[in-house]
Amino acid sequence: MPSIQAEVTNVATNRPQAVKSSLWRQSIRKLLKNKLAVGGFAVVVFMFLLCFVGPLFSPYTDNKVNMTMMNKAPNIHHWLGTDKLGRDVLTRVMQAGRISLTVGIASMVLSVFIGTLLGAIAGYYRGIVDQVIMRIADLLLTIPSLPLLFIFGALLSEWKVPTDYRMYIVMLILSLVGWPSLARMVRGQLLSLREREFMQATIVLGLRDRRKLVNHLLPNLVPLLIVIATLNIGGAILSESVLSFFGLGVMPPTPTWGNMIDAANNMIDFQERPWLWVPPGFSIFATVIAINIFGDGLRDVLDPKQKR
Amino acid sequence: MSEALLDIQNLKKYFPIKAGLLSRTVGQVKAVDDISITIQPGETFGLVGESGSGKSTVGRTAIRLTDKTAGEVRFKGTDIYSLPPEQLRQLRPKMQLIFQDPYSSLNPRVRIGEAIGEAVLDHGLAPASDIRDIVKEVLASCGLSSYHIDRFPHEFSGGQRQRIGIARALVLNPELIIADEPVSALDVSIQAQIINLFSHLQESKGLTYLFISHDLSVVEHLCSRIGVMYLGSMVETASRDELFRHPLHPYTKALLSAVPIPIPKLKRERIVLKGDIPSPANPPSGCKFHTRCPFAEQRCVEEVPVFRNMGGEHWVACHLV
Amino acid sequence: MSSYLMKRLGYTLFILLAASLLIFCLYALTPGDFITGNIKLSPERKAELRELYGLNKPLLERYVIWMNNAFHGNFGYSLDKQQPVLKLFNQYVWNSFLLAIVSTFLTWLIAVIIGVIAAYKQYSWFDTFVMVGIFAAMSIPSFFIGLFLIKILAVDFKWLPPGGMLTTGSNATGVAYLKEVIHHMTLPVIVMTLLGVGSLTRYFRSNMIDVIQQDYIRTARAKGLSERKVLFTHALRNALLPAITLVGFELPALFGGSLIIERIFNWPGIGQLYMQSFTVRDYPLLMGFTMFIAVLTVIGTLLSDILYHVADPRVKI
Amino acid sequence: MSTHSLLHIQHLSTYFDTDEGTVKAVDDISLHVRPGEIVCIVGESGCGKSITALSVMGLIEAPTGRIADGIIDFDGQNLLSLSKNHLRSIRGNDIAMIFQEPMSSLNPVITIGEQMSEPLIIHKKMNKKQAQKRVLELITQVGISRPEQIAKSYPHELSGGMLQRIMIAIAISCDPKLLIADEPTTALDVTIQAQILDMLREFRSQSDMSILLITHDLGVVAEMADYVVVMYSGKIVEEGEVVELFANPRHPYTQGLLRSKPIINQRQKELYSIPGYVPNPLELQESCYFHERCEHCMDICRTQEPPLRDVENGQKTACWLYEKEAAVHV
Amino acid sequence: SNGGTDNSSSSAEKGTAQAQQSPALNSLFKAPDLTQLPATAQQRTDTIIMALTDPAGAFTPYFHQSGYDGNVSSLLYAPLVTTDDKGLPAPNLAESWDLSKDQRTYTFHLHKDLKFSDGSPLTADDVAFTWTILHDKSYDNDSLIPTLGIVGGAEYKAGKASTVSGIKVIDPQTISVTIAKPNATALLTLGSDVLSKAYYGKDYKFGELEYIKKLHQTPLGNGPYVLTKFIPGQEVRFTANENYFKGAPKTKNFIYKTSEGDTWQYVETGEIDFASFSATQENINKLKSLGFVDILPYTPSTYSFLQANLEHEALKDKKVRQAIAYGLDRQSIYVDANQGAGEIANIPAAPISWAYTTEGINPYAYSAEKANQLLDEAGWVAGADGIREKDGQKLTLHYLGSKSPQTDIFIAVATENFKAIGVDFQPEVFADFNSLASKVEGGDYDLASFSTPMLTDPSDGLVQFLDGEIKGYDNPEFVKLYNEALATNDIEQRKKIYGDIFRLLNDDLPVIFTNYKKVVYAYNGRIQDLTVSPFNGIASSVPQWTLK
Numbered sequence A: 001m002p003s004i005q006a007e008v009t010n011v012a013t014n015r016p017q018a019v020k021s022s023l024w025r026q027s028i029r030k031l032l033k034n035k036l037a038v039g040g041f042a043v044v045v046f047m048f049l050l051c052f053v054g055p056l057f058s059p060y061t062d063n064k065v066n067m068t069m070m071n072k073a074p075n076i077h078h079w080l081g082t083d084k085l086g087r088d089v090l091t092r093v094m095q096a097g098r099i100s101l102t103v104g105i106a107s108m109v110l111s112v113f114i115g116t117l118l119g120a121i122a123g124y125y126r127g128i129v130d131q132v133i134m135r136i137a138d139l140l141l142t143i144p145s146l147p148l149l150f151i152f153g154a155l156l157s158e159w160k161v162p163t164d165y166r167m168y169i170v171m172l173i174l175s176l177v178g179w180p181s182l183a184r185m186v187r188g189q190l191l192s193l194r195e196r197e198f199m200q201a202t203i204v205l206g207l208r209d210r211r212k213l214v215n216h217l218l219p220n221l222v223p224l225l226i227v228i229a230t231l232n233i234g235g236a237i238l239s240e241s242v243l244s245f246f247g248l249g250v251m252p253p254t255p256t257w258g259n260m261i262d263a264a265n266n267m268i269d270f271q272e273r274p275w276l277w278v279p280p281g282f283s284i285f286a287t288v289i290a291i292n293i294f295g296d297g298l299r300d301v302l303d304p305k306q307k308r
Numbered sequence B: 001m002s003e004a005l006l007d008i009q010n011l012k013k014y015f016p017i018k019a020g021l022l023s024r025t026v027g028q029v030k031a032v033d034d035i036s037i038t039i040q041p042g043e044t045f046g047l048v049g050e051s052g053s054g055k056s057t058v059g060r061t062a063i064r065l066t067d068k069t070a071g072e073v074r075f076k077g078t079d080i081y082s083l084p085p086e087q088l089r090q091l092r093p094k095m096q097l098i099f100q101d102p103y104s105s106l107n108p109r110v111r112i113g114e115a116i117g118e119a120v121l122d123h124g125l126a127p128a129s130d131i132r133d134i135v136k137e138v139l140a141s142c143g144l145s146s147y148h149i150d151r152f153p154h155e156f157s158g159g160q161r162q163r164i165g166i167a168r169a170l171v172l173n174p175e176l177i178i179a180d181e182p183v184s185a186l187d188v189s190i191q192a193q194i195i196n197l198f199s200h201l202q203e204s205k206g207l208t209y210l211f212i213s214h215d216l217s218v219v220e221h222l223c224s225r226i227g228v229m230y231l232g233s234m235v236e237t238a239s240r241d242e243l244f245r246h247p248l249h250p251y252t253k254a255l256l257s258a259v260p261i262p263i264p265k266l267k268r269e270r271i272v273l274k275g276d277i278p279s280p281a282n283p284p285s286g287c288k289f290h291t292r293c294p295f296a297e298q299r300c301v302e303e304v305p306v307f308r309n310m311g312g313e314h315w316v317a318c319h320l321v
Numbered sequence C: 001m002s003s004y005l006m007k008r009l010g011y012t013l014f015i016l017l018a019a020s021l022l023i024f025c026l027y028a029l030t031p032g033d034f035i036t037g038n039i040k041l042s043p044e045r046k047a048e049l050r051e052l053y054g055l056n057k058p059l060l061e062r063y064v065i066w067m068n069n070a071f072h073g074n075f076g077y078s079l080d081k082q083q084p085v086l087k088l089f090n091q092y093v094w095n096s097f098l099l100a101i102v103s104t105f106l107t108w109l110i111a112v113i114i115g116v117i118a119a120y121k122q123y124s125w126f127d128t129f130v131m132v133g134i135f136a137a138m139s140i141p142s143f144f145i146g147l148f149l150i151k152i153l154a155v156d157f158k159w160l161p162p163g164g165m166l167t168t169g170s171n172a173t174g175v176a177y178l179k180e181v182i183h184h185m186t187l188p189v190i191v192m193t194l195l196g197v198g199s200l201t202r203y204f205r206s207n208m209i210d211v212i213q214q215d216y217i218r219t220a221r222a223k224g225l226s227e228r229k230v231l232f233t234h235a236l237r238n239a240l241l242p243a244i245t246l247v248g249f250e251l252p253a254l255f256g257g258s259l260i261i262e263r264i265f266n267w268p269g270i271g272q273l274y275m276q277s278f279t280v281r282d283y284p285l286l287m288g289f290t291m292f293i294a295v296l297t298v299i300g301t302l303l304s305d306i307l308y309h310v311a312d313p314r315v316k317i
Numbered sequence D: 001m002s003t004h005s006l007l008h009i010q011h012l013s014t015y016f017d018t019d020e021g022t023v024k025a026v027d028d029i030s031l032h033v034r035p036g037e038i039v040c041i042v043g044e045s046g047c048g049k050s051i052t053a054l055s056v057m058g059l060i061e062a063p064t065g066r067i068a069d070g071i072i073d074f075d076g077q078n079l080l081s082l083s084k085n086h087l088r089s090i091r092g093n094d095i096a097m098i099f100q101e102p103m104s105s106l107n108p109v110i111t112i113g114e115q116m117s118e119p120l121i122i123h124k125k126m127n128k129k130q131a132q133k134r135v136l137e138l139i140t141q142v143g144i145s146r147p148e149q150i151a152k153s154y155p156h157e158l159s160g161g162m163l164q165r166i167m168i169a170i171a172i173s174c175d176p177k178l179l180i181a182d183e184p185t186t187a188l189d190v191t192i193q194a195q196i197l198d199m200l201r202e203f204r205s206q207s208d209m210s211i212l213l214i215t216h217d218l219g220v221v222a223e224m225a226d227y228v229v230v231m232y233s234g235k236i237v238e239e240g241e242v243v244e245l246f247a248n249p250r251h252p253y254t255q256g257l258l259r260s261k262p263i264i265n266q267r268q269k270e271l272y273s274i275p276g277y278v279p280n281p282l283e284l285q286e287s288c289y290f291h292e293r294c295e296h297c298m299d300i301c302r303t304q305e306p307p308l309r310d311v312e313n314g315q316k317t318a319c320w321l322y323e324k325e326a327a328v329h330v
Numbered sequence E: 001s002n003g004g005t006d007n008s009s010s011s012a013e014k015g016t017a018q019a020q021q022s023p024a025l026n027s028l029f030k031a032p033d034l035t036q037l038p039a040t041a042q043q044r045t046d047t048i049i050m051a052l053t054d055p056a057g058a059f060t061p062y063f064h065q066s067g068y069d070g071n072v073s074s075l076l077y078a079p080l081v082t083t084d085d086k087g088l089p090a091p092n093l094a095e096s097w098d099l100s101k102d103q104r105t106y107t108f109h110l111h112k113d114l115k116f117s118d119g120s121p122l123t124a125d126d127v128a129f130t131w132t133i134l135h136d137k138s139y140d141n142d143s144l145i146p147t148l149g150i151v152g153g154a155e156y157k158a159g160k161a162s163t164v165s166g167i168k169v170i171d172p173q174t175i176s177v178t179i180a181k182p183n184a185t186a187l188l189t190l191g192s193d194v195l196s197k198a199y200y201g202k203d204y205k206f207g208e209l210e211y212i213k214k215l216h217q218t219p220l221g222n223g224p225y226v227l228t229k230f231i232p233g234q235e236v237r238f239t240a241n242e243n244y245f246k247g248a249p250k251t252k253n254f255i256y257k258t259s260e261g262d263t264w265q266y267v268e269t270g271e272i273d274f275a276s277f278s279a280t281q282e283n284i285n286k287l288k289s290l291g292f293v294d295i296l297p298y299t300p301s302t303y304s305f306l307q308a309n310l311e312h313e314a315l316k317d318k319k320v321r322q323a324i325a326y327g328l329d330r331q332s333i334y335v336d337a338n339q340g341a342g343e344i345a346n347i348p349a350a351p352i353s354w355a356y357t358t359e360g361i362n363p364y365a366y367s368a369e370k371a372n373q374l375l376d377e378a379g380w381v382a383g384a385d386g387i388r389e390k391d392g393q394k395l396t397l398h399y400l401g402s403k404s405p406q407t408d409i410f411i412a413v414a415t416e417n418f419k420a421i422g423v424d425f426q427p428e429v430f431a432d433f434n435s436l437a438s439k440v441e442g443g444d445y446d447l448a449s450f451s452t453p454m455l456t457d458p459s460d461g462l463v464q465f466l467d468g469e470i471k472g473y474d475n476p477e478f479v480k481l482y483n484e485a486l487a488t489n490d491i492e493q494r495k496k497i498y499g500d501i502f503r504l505l506n507d508d509l510p511v512i513f514t515n516y517k518k519v520v521y522a523y524n525g526r527i528q529d530l531t532v533s534p535f536n537g538i539a540s541s542v543p544q545w546t547l548k
């Protein structure tokens, strides 16, 4: 080797090994510096605590019907009032969060995962794989969801699946058939990306497909995925109440944010009893916005050109 | 004669010209039109020529980065266009391309340490624990320091990015490097360093280069054989000494006379090419160069000149020599 | 390209055929049929009617009959409405289309403008305000927003009619008719726009943030272009690329109608018709409508693929 | 050539805030360009040439980058204190810039023709038709054939050299008073390079356009420049008239640079290159930044930064070798 | 466990709770302040607007599938026989009728000079035509006339006869019809709308009724109003029929405005003149506060029940069914949670029916003890987990309901109720009635919520116990009484028999009776002469309405 090489090793060894600190740790450090992201994350944690631990401190955890306490406005005993069966709204909102948060996040993770995977594969490999995946997507897109839900309802009832589990199964199935729109978006983005010169460079380097997808394409999809994910969570929480409309959600005494809002779906409750729908609505809002702020922070951290 | 490392035969690459909403093809850009190059192991072949004459396209098609239209490319005897994808991928580290535009060839979201090291990992050329040191080493040999390793591409200057591109190719210990203007954005001192590095690597490891450049002084220094391209075709190839001492083709002569000399206010005779540069979509008849050639005759307009051997390794496509 | 088109059209036909079979089976498998819901009928009469309607034939046979008729342009009579399916479409679909096209246009317009500005002024007050607004709108189901606006704008202030498409009993024609319709569609359009604008804005904002960091934006600025031009021509054209996929989904949505909006505002649209026919399992109408949407979906995706290529010249199809 | 300056940069500092610390990409530099003059900036790759140019254009990207200090005086007004609108009317019109990397500097989804016609429409108030016509002329002017087709194509369909020429065409389209050219001919073959350089010179003599030319090609410098500025590590280390500077390079870095250049028909076994590395911009200490690589390094070089001083014939150098007092310290 | 409330506040709350439970409105509430009437409603002089769920547009009686089309056709057609306030038959197009000794032949005498709205005469031929085509083999709807067993009907349907032999046109004003066996409901069933033979029978060929579909939207009737315009999804417009046999209605124009769901905004803005609401306290209060509406309470002639699957072992036992009736807090579910918009039902007849009685009826007042006791007696004893068991089987009740706020309340309260009596309650909800009905058809359920449609004759509410719809209920005593009640046309006698039937069913509980609905009609205070009949609703009074 020429003399330069010798000098080189010098330079390399001169520098402390600290540089070796993992990139992940760097990202996390950067994330922690981002006040907004930390704030958003804190709110999410708070919501979780509130929902999973909060009800333990409530005197109304049994969720008992109490006809003498129907539709009371917020007062000292019932901080957020009572609903039309005299149940404490605050307790119910907290209990509802357990399911809503789980469902929202789980269904988001699942559908983003499936959609991204299939979209990425289609957009990346093109050719036959793309054709097959996208044509299946087309087919799935043409299927109306209404009869599908009815059939699920009937089947699950036929198979005697306990009502408590149905929702999760349905969410799973819905993610399994609901990927086309997400996959198409991911694929679209990927079609642009794969023509960029840096992807040509990865071909020249002979990188493995997995690395190309995970290390090169995925980071460039992150902004899109974060948007999709944050939009998805709110949607999933609300759509849970749609599922219960088909008998596929939770059963009535069990509250969710979605079905609590749903129960107030009429002019009178809307006008006269805001305490019935404002608290669950606000909970969804707070969760969604907190997750979104966190997502924005994450996005900035992963965006090399952003500095906050 | 030993087996050629890279053997390009009658390579053609046409790009369709599209028009309208449904992108009907209305014509073709003959970016590379019937070019043959044979490069022996350990040799440096310089490719010079008009901008837009298809040099980069030759480089890209030579490693099957874009599909060819016709012709044959053999790397160490294997036809790379007939290789199945996985085998081709495994062959990749042996033939590297240094991109002309370094910035767009770097993923904006990948730190350069990773960008350089990942291929080594993927091909299992070194254990994961050594990667960082290997990267630092190659960075240093390209004149970059190890503190650059965790930065993103946009934090570098043009020349620094170019060196990253070089480092990324070198780190794989390739046998063939197609370098598309690798030193154009470097200051002369670093340029010298890189060129020296290239020579040293060639001496020690028998590396082979297809070196695309506009800087004839660099080409002269580095290359043993040189080809001159004009409008998708090769117009002259010769050994370095032949070409620089006895250029035969009028275009080569014009090129050599136009090289700027770093002596201020020096007045030199330059062969000035007349006329507009013709279009590769609609190349002139006969000799493609006739529209701008100071010596063109009627014959040049009508007849396509044959690529003739003028003795030794000197080939030229011109009616007048 | 044209060979690509031919191939795609071939696939498309195949997809539609497969879709029709699948959809037919889905509807057939949905619990209950047109007869089940009528509790006035005795079991014998039910059996008799099923025979009459051909509901007791094997699934595949029913499908073949339907397909055969459909190929001959005969989409049958709605069982519930006792009218030709096509005529019913014609009566309802345009109302939905009107609402959708106007609100889609507004949605995109507003989302583009807000998205671009929010990205440009990332983390400014404007951006924060928009984000809060968007998520507030998304956290509350659409019927609440509808009820809220009806309460404020129609009931309390009486500025806009609370629903419907015409003033009841009105015989207006020409310009007066047009005015009446516009007056009535204002509220539903506002709500639909409000609902759609949120997610689109987020997409545009996110894409814009990426795009405005690119070197070519710097070039555009160096040319002395006004910031508006830089953002809305140079940056937006790139930021719109991912949204093209959404355009594909937009097409079926234009004709699909929105059940909730139509219900809240009593808009005589196809969404309601679909829901009604579903609750009574009016198979001819359901099949007709769903296949219509399926055709639009397939066309939409094809269109978006082609558009993608047009909008991003680098993408090969 | 008049004596007042068209562009006068005074004590410009441009910094980048990175994770690891502040990178002083440009550190207290001053230079001026007179009307009709061609000033060349040469220097180590990464020494801050492009950043200087971008600072003049007002295109340093916030929030990471910032102009920490200085005045950029153009035609009697400080560009740094101008309103955005005012600056915009100058950009592309009075000052135009050719960017270093043409491929990423052109919008991938807009046709070449449209990108070229924009400044014409804004600054020259042309209508679409006129602009179209002018675009075709410009494409031909920079030596590209089939202008109609090129105008309709997208950036990825052109070769590197063609794109660079398109950038040049955009920059000169509005007859700017000052052209900042960041390595404008690196991707061009020498015949076209010569053609372009001739064209720029012609422009200069026709319309008194000044050029701030950034290049590594010392041949081009020799051919074009009136005045040369040599930068190293964010600072100016030497400047002077081109003939003088090439004949008598004073700063060891300049000397090294000139020695490194391979010259056609003068073949060497190995090219000379300046040994060592540029110091880490994050760990700079009060010293001559070149001292680690300098053959003539003295003690003072390690501890004190040499000022940029007049040496002879208007040539300035920042090197302790030429300081009278410095010798005392040795 | 419901801690945290102190005495003072809980007593106050009790007070209001009581107020909510007290019947909210017993008689017509007159609008106190007509000046508050919105300008839109104020300006209408000769038009009345009512809301109606989207009619389908098949306005020919006997041929529409959607009940809302029935609302439209009831304004366009007048029946031969109507019902009075007690639900007893009353003359309409038919001036009078005779019943033969064997109670099998009805002879209807039509009014003179009856006309269709186009002026053409309405005669016995039209009536005969109407009855005849309902026997066509391609008739695909749910009219009950073909089920009456008219003599010769089956032959006609089979294509063996060219007329229905039991239908005889005696003269243009007289027609007789003979049915196979006596049936007390036959009079009202037969006494329905009349189709014009000239209009609807022009293209009639046996076995082909397809052509009638083309006439659905251009009906030719003889009722108080004629259709002027049908705008699908928006409105149905009517104008007075000058040829109506009782004289043209008082208000010239009538409009049904299509509306789904909430109609509050239309009432508040005066867009519609009439709407019905669930009789909850807050609805009533809100309506009262509007000031410009008259409010009329009304209990429709229907009842709701929990259908019990009598084929399931546990539910076969009457004691278990009774235990459920005791163990469900129906008061809370249907009355209190509904703010008084309901009443508890214990028999299959509405309180407004002439046959209604409370005599000897067990009210099954909520009592967990009684329920427990009955279950104990039935041999169901509590297991380790508190759930009752018998022969190793757990007492599980699988409930089906269709998704509605009412169902949500039911499930919430019933879950607690059933827990208290050691029953494992497993609710399931379905999105629409159809899915529910098909699940019930399949027999995979224990309990399912249902409501009857509008009942006119007391027997209407009983058929379900008879015809096998409720599988597994087979009580010869009931069948005997049922037939007895139908075999006579003597009201007093029928009343007595029905009393017996109700007591029988109240004890047997083939279904668990739950509740009656209560509604209020709210209408523009300018409307005069609005009356409501328990069995016809407001339809018969519409022609009388005037605007003040």
Ligand SMILES: Nc1ncnc2c1ncn2[C@@H]1O[C@H](COP(=O)(O)OP(=O)(O)OP(=O)(O)O)[C@@H](O)[C@H]1O
Binding pocket: B154, B155, B156, B157, B158, B159, B160, B185, B186, B187, D016, D017, D018, D023, D025, D044, D045, D046, D047, D048, D049, D050, D051, D052, D064, D065, D100, D281
């Ligand atoms: N966004 C950034 N963040 C951090 N450092 C930066 C950034 N942009 C540029 N730099 C640093 O600023 C220095 C000067 O860069 P500049 O682009 O001006 O170099 P240059 O003189 O143009 O070099 P070249 O000749 O290679 O183009 C470089 O060391 C580079 O690493």
Ligand SMILES: Nc1ncnc2c1ncn2[C@@H]1O[C@H](COP(=O)(O)OP(=O)(O)OP(=O)(O)O)[C@@H](O)[C@H]1O
Binding pocket: B015, B016, B029, B030, B031, B050, B051, B052, B053, B054, B055, B056, B057, B058, B100, B280, D156, D157, D158, D159, D160, D161, D162, D187, D188, D189
């Ligand atoms: N993707 C493409 N589509 C259409 N035409 C293309 C494409 N890529 C290259 N070309 C055309 O092919 C010709 C050769 O391009 P190439 O990039 O090989 O030139 P080059 O010799 O490398 O030029 P330079 O020295 O300027 O980089 C040019 O005319 C160019 O316009």
Ligand SMILES: [Mg+2]
Binding pocket: B055, B056, B057, B100, B180, D159, D160, D161
């Ligand atoms: Mg090239």
Ligand SMILES: [Mg+2]
Binding pocket: B157, B158, B159, D049, D050, D051, D100, D182
């Ligand atoms: Mg630079």
